[in-house]
Amino acid sequence: RKEVEQDPGPFNVPEGATVAFNCTYSNSASQSFFWYRQDCRKEPKLLMSVYSSGNEDGRFTAQLNRASQYISLLIRDSKLSDSATYLCVVNRNNDMRFGAGTRLTVKP
């Protein structure tokens, strides 16, 4: 079983749609969690950290469920510029493990 699993997609949605990504992790000792965004042929860039209490940054909401070892990312009012691959990242003792990513395409 992979340490971090994501639905690879692709998710093709119209502008303005709400889309949700899920991620599960296998190591219950994982300490911190992130969502990164990666554009084609570019490096990953931190989108947001994920906390148990849930956190929101504009149109983006991240949620963590430690009991279920589950992380989510919700994007509201999708923009064309949101098209990218979204990587779920799990950290334990400064060892970061990446999911394979979920590809999102937002269409006009």
Added chain:
Amino acid sequence: GAVVSQHPSRVICKSGTSVKIECRSLDFQATTMFWYRQFPKKSLMLMATSNEGSKATYEQGVEKDKFLINHASLTLSTLTVTSAHPEDSSFYICSARDHAGVPTDTQYFGPGTRLTVL
């Protein structure tokens, strides 16, 4: 945020040659740098953790004699792919951890180096 650079951004080489990739932290000191590899449509895979002034720690399955890592200063780590073969063609990305005043798990990524071995 902190800036990490990589050089070269792209390299094409013949099979059997060696390729050196540089990773630099431009505005902070990085005692720890990480080297990742990413194949098309796959996740980033950690290859090794590079610590300034000491030997790198390699992940299982990564040949330390093939992927030579040197972290001679607080702002520079290099990855040398020795005797490269076509199966080494990949996107190599480094990241650096800034220990000063930020959460210890904050990593900043370089722009990546695309290696193509013919």
